[in-house]
Amino acid sequence: MLSFALTDEQEAYRVELARYARTKLLPAYRDRAASTEFPWDAHKELAALGVLGIGLPEEFGGTGTSPDDPVTLGMITETLAYGDVNVAAAPVQSGLVAAQLGEGGSRAVQERYIPELIAGDAVSGIAVTEPGSGSDAAGMRTVAKPVDGGWLLSGEKIAITHAMCAKTMLIYARHPGSSRSKGISCFLLPMASKGVSVAHMPGMGCLPLGWGSIAMDEVFVPSDHLVGEEGHGFAAAMHHFDFSRSALGLLCLGAARASLDEAARYAQEREAFGQKIGEFQGVSFPLAEHTTYLEAARLLCYRALWARQVDEPHTALAAMSKWWPPQVALDAIQAAMKIHGNLGYSTEFPLQQRYRDVMAYLVADGTSEIQKRIISKDVYRKAQ
Ligand SMILES: Cc1cc2nc3c(=O)[nH]c(=O)nc-3n(C[C@H](O)[C@H](O)[C@H](O)COP(=O)(O)OP(=O)(O)OC[C@H]3O[C@@H](n4cnc5c(N)ncnc54)[C@H](O)[C@@H]3O)c2cc1C
Structure with a gap:
């Protein structure tokens, strides 16, 4: 028979997070949600509660539990969303990026970027959607042109969560001349790179999550910023x-x-x-x-x-x-x-x-x- 009962450890953690969600997050949810400022204070509190390191490598400050520890992360997300649905999205966002870096990032990228995500000092995001392709993600047009020591990224991503506040972004881009899902690779882009520009997209909700577009004009990413296998992103x-x-x-x-x-x-x-x-x-x-x-x-x-x-x-x-x-x-x-x-x-x-x-x-x-x-x-x- 299936059982979804939480372990004693998970239940104790849930109780702690539920108390935090009700007493700290909920009272200021409406004010935070009406602002376009990323809620760094609350985000840092999540880090202090250990929420941002679930399922991530121990050597970088994570729990070291099985890859991505899905049930615990789901429980955390549900529990925190009671207090603030926007703040609660952070463990999913940060966890997703850090998990991908942990799995397919170079050693240099892992050492440099995973600890700051777990510590809540930075946020990242995942950029797939483009002006001409959303549901049909394999139709993306952003190109990664191979050059000496790396790639040049050119294209535009839109509707991206954390575009306005992320230090890095996972960008999906295709090899020139490739089509559909073949030839798409994933790159970790430092958002301060030359040639990157962002623009805020006002939405009807999720305002603190820095929703926006990212334009890339021949942006250089070094070869060790490839995440996962080339062409299999x-x-x-x-x-x-x-x-x-x-x-x-x-x-x-x-x-x-x-x-x-x-x-x-x-x-x-x-x-x-x-x-x-x-x-x-x-x-x-x-x-x-x-x-x-x-x-x-x-x-x-x-x-x-x-x-x-x-x-x-x-x-x-x-x-x-x-x-x-x-x-x-x-x-x-x-x-x-x-x-x-x-x-x-x-x-x-x-x-x-x-x-x-x-x-x-x-x-x-x-x-x-x-x-x-x-x-x-x-x-x-x-x-x-
Ligand atoms: C708040 C918010 C946050 C987001 N954050 C991110 C992010 O961080 N990163 C990112 O990459 N993207 C993000 N997105 C973009 C999101 O993933 C896309 O908007 C979504 O995939 C739909 O793409 P589209 O908007 O281009 O709509 P389209 O693909 O143009 O679809 C338009 C309509 O047609 C329907 N449709 C399309 N194809 C089919 C089909 N085959 N069968 C039936 N119906 C179909 C769709 O369901 C939809 O109703 C975000 C969007 C929102 C609203």
């Missing part, structure tokens, strides 16, 4: 998305849980027609229903992470955890907003902010339609 990226998708599902669900808790408290205080509104089934049943959906969606995400942990196929499970849980979370937040009446719509309350922040995950890391495409391929294959 695409498959490596997809393998990492199989982790991030389930973690992002849990991220959305953590934010939704906070919203339903707020609605449940409000329903037991607010009165209408001479009684607490929570006594009306029109209020209590949505709370019951969305709690049920949240629980089912959580189990799906943990099932996907557990499959990754034990090295079972999990691409379709990860895709399921990326399209359904964010939608379940969004529906739950909307229900919590309605239970709050006019206050749910007010910017004085965090609910509308969560709605806008969580909405991002219907698109970021692959749209719902692309996830369903992945799942349906699996369905057809298994039906043969």
Whole structure:
């Protein structure tokens, strides 16, 4: 029988992080979320809590647990998102980049860049999307031209998380003349390199995450900044998305849980027609229903992470955890907003902010339609 019970150690860590999320992150979430400043103070606190080193090499300050330690990272993401869905995205972002450097980075790159990610002194990001290719990532046009001692990168990436605040960025670019997924490599680009320019992209949410575009005009990257095998960057990226998708599902669900808790408290205080509104089934049943959906969606995400942990196929499970849980979370937040009446719509309350922040995950890391495409391929294959 499957069991997703946390170990005693994981449970103790969850309790510590839950306390931090509720007492430190939650009270200032709305203010942080309304600003375009990256929340460095909170990010440094995550580092102090050990969150940024999960599953990363011990020699660089990480926990040294199995590659990427998916279940623990998922639990962390869900727990922190209760307090701040934007701050909670950091372990997934930093973890994804550091894991790729740990797996395929040169020794020089690992020594120079992994410790600062784990210490929370810097953030990085992953740049795949371009003006002409998003869902169809293999259609990217950014070129890496081989030159003496490295490559020259030219092209543009858009909609990139951390573009405005990252010290480094994983850039996916193709060998001149190659097409589709063949010939795509991954490079670690120091963002201060000559020829790099960034521009902020204003979004409806996720404001502190430095969303923006990155233009590269013949930017030199040295040969030891290649990450993974030359020409095989695409498959490596997809393998990492199989982790991030389930973690992002849990991220959305953590934010939704906070919203339903707020609605449940409000329903037991607010009165209408001479009684607490929570006594009306029109209020209590949505709370019951969305709690049920949240629980089912959580189990799906943990099932996907557990499959990754034990090295079972999990691409379709990860895709399921990326399209359904964010939608379940969004529906739950909307229900919590309605239970709050006019206050749910007010910017004085965090609910509308969560709605806008969580909405991002219907698109970021692959749209719902692309996830369903992945799942349906699996369905057809298994039906043969
Ligand atoms: C908040 C946020 C953060 C992001 N962060 C990053 C980041 O850090 N790095 C990065 O590289 N990218 C990032 N992205 C970009 C994101 O990955 C892309 O927006 C996404 O993959 C969709 O690409 P697109 O926007 O070009 O839409 P398109 O690919 O043009 O799609 C447009 C519409 O067509 C649908 N569609 C396309 N193809 C199909 C198909 N075959 N079947 C059915 N429907 C289809 C899509 O689902 C969508 O509804 C981020 C996006 C957001 C919103």
